Amino acid sequence: xxxxxxxxxxxxxxxxxxxxxxxxxxxxxxxxxxxxxxxxxxxxxxxxxxxxxxxxxxxxxxxxxxxxxxxxxxxxxxxxxxxxxxxxxxxxxxxxxxxxxxxxxxxxxxxxxxxxxxxxxxxxxxxxxxxxxxxxxxxxxxxxxxxxxxxxxxxxxxxxxxxxxxxxxxxxxxxxxxxxxxxxxxxxxxxxxxxxxxxxxxxxxxxxxxxxxxxxxxxxxxxxxxxxxxxxxxxxxxxxxxxxxxxxxxxxxxxxxxxxxxxxxxxxxxxxxxxxxxxxxxxxxxxxxxxx
Amino acid sequence: xxxxxxxxxxxxxxxxxxxxxxxxxxxxxxxxxxxxxxxxxxxxxxxxxxxxxxxxxxxxxxxxxxxxxxxxxxxxxxxxxxxxxxxxxxxxxxxxxxxxxxxxxxxxxxxxxxxxxxxxxxxxxxxxxxxxxxxxxxxxxxxxxxxxxxxxxxxxxxxxxxxxxxxxxxxxxxxxxxxxxxxxxxxxxxxxxxxxxxxxxxxxxxxxxxxxxxxxxxxxxxxxxxxxxxxxxxxxxxxxxxxxxxxxxxxxxxxxxxxxxxxxxxxxxxxxxxxxxxxxxxxxxxxxxxxxxxxxxxxxxxxxxxxxxxxxxxxxxxxxxxxxxxxxxxxxxxxxxxxxxxxxxxxxxxxxxxxxxxxxxxxxxxxxxxxxxxxxxxxxxxxxxxxxxxxxxxxxxxxxxxxxxxxxxxxxxxxxxxxxxxxxxxxxxxxxxxxxxxxxxxxxxxxxxxxxxxxxxxxxxxxxxxxxxxxxxxxxxxxxxxx
Numbered sequence: 028x029x030x031x032x033x034x035x036x037x038x039x040x041x042x043x044x045x046x047x048x049x050x051x052x053x054x055x056x057x058x059x060x061x062x063x064x065x066x067x068x069x070x071x072x073x074x075x076x077x078x079x080x081x082x083x084x085x086x087x088x089x090x091x092x093x094x095x096x097x098x099x100x101x102x103x104x105x106x107x108x109x110x111x112x113x114x115x116x117x118x119x120x121x122x123x124x125x126x127x128x129x130x131x132x133x134x135x136x137x138x139x140x141x142x143x144x145x146x147x148x149x150x151x152x153x154x155x156x157x158x159x160x161x162x163x164x165x166x167x168x169x170x171x172x173x174x175x176x177x178x179x180x181x182x183x184x185x186x187x188x189x190x191x192x193x194x195x196x197x198x199x200x201x202x203x204x205x206x207x208x209x210x211x212x213x214x215x216x217x218x219x220x221x222x223x224x225x226x227x228x229x230x231x232x233x234x235x236x237x238x239x240x241x242x243x244x245x246x247x248x249x250x251x252x253x254x255x256x257x258x259x260x261x262x263x264x265x266x267x268x269x270x271x272x273x274x275x276x277x278x279x280x281x282x283x284x285x286x287x288x289x290x291x292x293x294x295x296x297x298x299x300x301x302x303x304x305x306x307x308x309x310x311x312x313x314x315x316x317x318x319x
Numbered sequence: 320x321x322x323x324x325x326x327x328x329x330x331x332x333x334x335x336x337x338x339x340x341x342x343x344x345x346x347x348x349x350x351x352x353x354x355x356x357x358x359x360x361x362x363x364x365x366x367x368x369x370x371x372x373x374x375x376x377x378x379x380x381x382x383x384x385x386x387x388x389x390x391x392x393x394x395x396x397x398x399x400x401x402x403x404x405x406x407x408x409x410x411x412x413x414x415x416x417x418x419x420x421x422x423x424x425x426x427x428x429x430x431x432x433x434x435x436x437x438x439x440x441x442x443x444x445x446x447x448x449x450x451x452x453x454x455x456x457x458x459x460x461x462x463x464x465x466x467x468x469x470x471x472x473x474x475x476x477x478x479x480x481x482x483x484x485x486x487x488x489x490x491x492x493x494x495x496x497x498x499x500x501x502x503x504x505x506x507x508x509x510x511x512x513x514x515x516x517x518x519x520x521x522x523x524x525x526x527x528x529x530x531x532x533x534x535x536x537x538x539x540x541x542x543x544x545x546x547x548x549x550x551x552x553x554x555x556x557x558x559x560x561x562x563x564x565x566x567x568x569x570x571x572x573x574x575x576x577x578x579x580x581x582x583x584x585x586x587x588x589x590x591x592x593x594x595x596x597x598x599x600x601x602x603x604x605x606x607x608x609x610x611x612x613x614x615x616x617x618x619x620x621x622x623x624x625x626x627x628x629x630x631x632x633x634x635x636x637x638x639x640x641x642x643x644x645x646x647x648x649x650x651x652x653x654x655x656x657x658x659x660x661x662x663x664x665x666x667x668x669x670x671x672x673x674x675x676x677x678x679x680x681x682x683x684x685x686x687x688x689x690x691x692x693x694x695x696x697x698x699x700x701x702x703x704x705x706x707x708x709x710x711x712x713x714x715x716x717x718x719x720x721x722x723x724x725x726x727x728x729x730x731x732x733x734x735x736x737x738x739x740x741x742x743x744x745x746x747x748x749x750x751x752x753x754x755x756x757x758x759x760x761x762x763x764x765x766x767x768x769x770x771x772x773x774x775x776x777x778x779x780x781x782x783x784x785x786x787x788x789x790x791x792x793x794x795x796x797x798x799x800x801x802x
Contacts (some may be wrong), residue, residue: 039335040335040336041335041336041338042336130740130741131741133741133753133760136740136741137761140763156696157696158694158695158696158697160696160697160700167697167700169694169697169700169708169710170700170701170702170703170708171702171703172702172703266703269703269704269705270701270703270705271701271702271703314740314741314763315710316700316708316710316765318740
């Protein structure tokens with residue numbers, strides 16, 4: 028045997044050949060390395076063991092559970108429990124502290140803002156935007172203009188119960204559809220829109236009848252928005268005298284608002300998010316614009 | 320070329336695979352061996368003992384002279400403390416290290432490989448242990464014939480145990496740089512050390528044992544990129560361990576050379592005793608000239624000088640020299656040694672420049688820091704009174720070991736009002752923020768102005784952070800955006 032092998036050694040590589048030859052080209056005998064083969068066999072054995080011990084094969088109505096009874100759902104719940112335990116140090120303090128106390132304690136403020144930012148990104152950003160800058164119909168939370176009030180308690184209430192939501196404690200108060208419901212004729216609506224632009228300090232349209240607009244405003248709008256149009260956060264009636272507009276300040280948009288009314292909806296979050304997260308969100312939103 | 324030259328044919332027919340020859344170098348005495356021992360003791364002494372050197376930084380700070388503190392994100396080196404954002408010092412250090420390597424290479428070839436590389440130093444020590452336990456190569460060969468199997472097995476086992484202990488100590492010393500050394504040693508003795516310590520000790524024990532005990536010169540010849548890079552960086556003036564064939568050839572035994580000389584024929588000084596080959600830790604024959612696997616450790620110089628001294632011929636048949644000088648001497652010209660060359664001067668100048676820059680930056684860096692991030696979304700906000708507000712996140716850094724209070728002020732925005740979220744504004748000057756010792760503190764700052772801004776305004780705003788007691792100031796520029 029040894030001699031036969033010797034005959035089949037390739038001179039250049041020093042490797043034995045299989046003895047096969049095609050047109051003078053010989054095939055080198057380079058079998059898979061032993062370590063590779065044994066690793067491969069070990070992997071196969073491991074796979075079989077895995078099927079037996081862990082969930083593996085899908086069945087018609089379920090799957091093979093495995094002897095160890097391991098479940099990915101339980102694993103993630105254990106991870107979450109561990110995370111909660113880690114956070115408990117601060118989370119407990121957050122739950123115990125009042126909202127102003129949180130803002131005055133730099134450590135708690137940093138924790139609440141971090142948790143609040145994450146919760147905001149998950150739950151609030153779809154409407155209010157990632158930076159809470161809002162968009163048409165969804166208020167900017169960075170400024171100092173608050174439909175339902177900008178103190179910590181007011182923000183907390185708005186987040187918990189929402190506005191015009193199904194929650195019994197939700198903020199209520201609608202902007203009536205003066206035109207659609209036939210409460211005001213079209214010329215009165217146009218005059219009122221011009222008057223609203225006037226009290227906001229915007230340039231009036233040519234030929235605007237401000238006197239008539241003022242009469243219409245006093246009779247129909249002042250009840251909620253106030254005689255000077257400064258708004259009322261109890262009713263969610265916006266301040267019309269500042270330069271911040273939820274739907275837009277151009278004449279056409281204001282006419283549309285008065286004609287068809289507005290009723291933006293903020294959902295209630297109590298029950299959907301835990302109390303600690305609601306507090307953190309409140310602090311985060313309050314600190315976005317420095318609060319009131 | 321039309322016809323293959325003999326060497327071409329030889330290359331074509333030569334096997335592509337070379338089976339490994341085990342190399343057992345003999346022990347030598349001489350200048351370079353002494354230098355190597357000294358460097359071995361110094362470098363390994365530093366490596367094994369440095370973690371135990373103490374350095375008092377006051378209460379609340381670690382008292383270890385050299386410590387990489389991953390948990391607290393600090394690197395301590397005697398009086399220097401590096402924060403993660405100062406990692407560019409490491410870049411500077413690496414550039415400096417590369418330049419020193421280039422300079423060593425320009426002066427005397429592979430000084431790094433031959434004397435300082437950990438692979439060489441540990442292999443040298445492992446080979447010394449091997450000689451101590453199993454004897455030098457000649458004794459090994461005799462033992463193969465005379466000594467009993469049990470004795471040889473016992474000696475081999477003793478060698479591997481000693482190797483493993485040394486390797487284990489190497490891994491053990493490594494982890495001491497990442498935690499308080501005396502505490503960690505106690506934890507290791509009690510078996511209470513963190514798992515990561517055992518993993519690293521295990522990994523480095525394995526690599527040291529395998530690389531220095533088993534792979535040795537294979538690492539230098541086949542794994543290391545430096546021989547290839549080095550060959551591209553060298554020039555004809557760089558000193559290398561050189562066999563002076565102008566003097567050595569034609570080689571031959573003492574008698575043969577004497578006979579040649581009597582006939583008036585030339586006879587070389589090389590007596591072909593092969594001591595240079597026997598002493599070589601990488602199994603090279605230096606008489607074949609400069610080659611890739613030669614790490615230029617100088618041990619062949621010692622081996623050859625010993626022989627030359629014995630036979631009464633001048634030392635230095637193998638010496639630090641250049642191929643160019645060998646050829647010049649052969650032609651009867653005087654050798655040229657040129658240390659001052661553009662590359663050596665340039666490397667030295669760059670080393671001084673970068674080292675000086677780093678020292679200057681380190682010496683003048685402040686103990687406080689400020690980073691400003693402008694809100695990206697929204698860039699600005701209009702308030703109900705019509706004024707414009709920009710939000711910023713400020714990160715305050717206090718590198719001192721005492722708590723400090725910093726006043727924050729802005730410049731560059733007309734009628735600017737400054738508000739720090741969560742901090743009440745003090746009456747005199749702007750808001751004041753406290754930062755704990757050796758800490759960073761992140762705050763949200765709102766800057767608003769009622770001034771009329773031009774359209775698409777982008778004002779240059781500067782934030783000033785001033786220590787209330789010391790008066791040290793850091794300023795950072797940013798932008799204030801308007802509609």
